[in-house]
Amino acid sequence: MNNSKSTNFVRIKNIFESISNEYDFMNDLMTFRNHSKWKKEIAEIAIASSPKRILDIATGTGDIAINLSKINGSKIEGVDISGNMLKIAHKKINELKIDNINLKTCEAENLVFNDNHFDIISIGYGVRNFSNLDKGLSESYRVLKKDGKLIILETSVPENPIIKFLYTLITRIYIPIIAFIFSGKTKAYIYLLDSTKNFPPKNKFIEMLYKTGFKKVETRRKLYGASTIYIVSK
Numbered sequence: 001m002n003n004s005k006s007t008n009f010v011r012i013k014n015i016f017e018s019i020s021n022e023y024d025f026m027n028d029l030m031t032f033r034n035h036s037k038w039k040k041e042i043a044e045i046a047i048a049s050s051p052k053r054i055l056d057i058a059t060g061t062g063d064i065a066i067n068l069s070k071i072n073g074s075k076i077e078g079v080d081i082s083g084n085m086l087k088i089a090h091k092k093i094n095e096l097k098i099d100n101i102n103l104k105t106c107e108a109e110n111l112v113f114n115d116n117h118f119d120i121i122s123i124g125y126g127v128r129n130f131s132n133l134d135k136g137l138s139e140s141y142r143v144l145k146k147d148g149k150l151i152i153l154e155t156s157v158p159e160n161p162i163i164k165f166l167y168t169l170i171t172r173i174y175i176p177i178i179a180f181i182f183s184g185k186t187k188a189y190i191y192l193l194d195s196t197k198n199f200p201p202k203n204k205f206i207e208m209l210y211k212t213g214f215k216k217v218e219t220r221r222k223l224y225g226a227s228t229i230y231i232v233s234k
């Protein structure tokens, strides 16, 4: 890791370590509760491949892994860099008595799994935080089986100018205000919103996926383009 990458890594890790307790609640407010629906959709897409081995990268508080665990005969590995986010995931998994999810502290850029191992990889609201996006994508490619699917849910900036204006109001005014009221950590949320702005636009990101070696990129636009699901094959 070079210096600026490692500074970014530490900053991102510290942000998630500090916001873990209110992360789920804030996510409900920021997406107007839509994120749960989109996370269920990830499991619905995955189920079509009858996957046995699944990896959920940047699993955070575990919602996507929990949805995926309902797939018969599946075994899910959930990885994240934040111990505090994983603690919340552990608590939920124990309360729900789920026994087919294994959680690990691990970076997307240095996955501790063998080549061609997983049938499905999911990444929910994680790729834009990777300290090295190219490396994170190529590691996902490496551990995914041939014909396996990578499913990415990520925020995006709407293209329609009116929707984009509303989106700017929501991200510049509504979210900082609710972040201040409910978490007191406005700066952390502004940093995370900026990572959306700095993330490559949809077309550029699709180009990066093809360049990594993936094929057949399908996209599903959510909430007028404020989030996108990318379904990609190896």
Ligand SMILES: C[S@@+](CC[C@H](N)C(=O)[O-])C[C@H]1O[C@@H](n2cnc3c(N)ncnc32)[C@H](O)[C@@H]1O
Pocket (backbone or CB within 6 Å): 012, 013, 016, 027, 057, 058, 059, 060, 061, 062, 063, 064, 079, 080, 081, 082, 085, 106, 107, 108, 109, 123, 124, 125, 126, 129, 130, 131
């Ligand atoms: C916005 S949360 C998403 C959590 C969960 N996937 C969801 O959809 O609610 C982003 C997560 O990515 C993790 N993360 C950030 N950079 C990472 C990296 N390089 N490798 C693995 N996890 C990372 C953070 O610790 C955080 O838990």
